[in-house]
Amino acid sequence: MLTGFKNFILKGNVVDLAVAVVIGAAFGAVVTALVQSVLMPFIAGLVGSPNFDSFAVVTLNGNDIKFGVLLTAIVNFLLIAAAIYFVVVMPMNHIIELRNRRLGISPDVKEEAAEDPQIALLTEIRDSLQQRQN
Numbered sequence: 001m002l003t004g005f006k007n008f009i010l011k012g013n014v015v016d017l018a019v020a021v022v023i024g025a026a027f028g029a030v031v032t033a034l035v036q037s038v039l040m041p042f043i044a045g046l047v048g049s050p051n052f053d054s055f056a057v058v059t060l061n062g063n064d065i066k067f068g069v070l071l072t073a074i075v076n077f078l079l080i081a082a083a084i085y086f087v088v089v090m091p092m093n094h095i096i097e098l099r100n101r102r103l104g105i106s107p108d109v110k111e112e113a114a115e116d117p118q119i120a121l122l123t124e125i126r127d128s129l130q131q132r133q134n
Helices: 004-009 012-047 068-102 119-134
Strands: 057-060 063-066
Touching: 004 012, 012 068, 057 068, 063 068
Parallel strands: none
Antiparallel strands: 057 063
């Protein structure tokens, strides 16, 4: 019983997932700090408020409907997505492109996927059945 547990824990997938979660949490703190400490104050400097929570509040039967809270969440999401794209994705794509160029790998060259023998066999059977019907 303990051997099975040990094998499960030591599988590469579990360890890789654990590392990804820890790194993701640490990176999440970096992105949050960038958005909250740099981007949101910059937007506040432009529009006068770091969030839009008090914007577009509608009162219906004594209940406040706060569209501004949704707008703040959307802006935060877009800022986080932009931060990840411009700080992580773009530089990583550039690094991969440089590496591929150095290795002589052309982005236009696509590897031909080998046809699955089962698919080829099924295709032959289909074609044979179609010929018999004609």
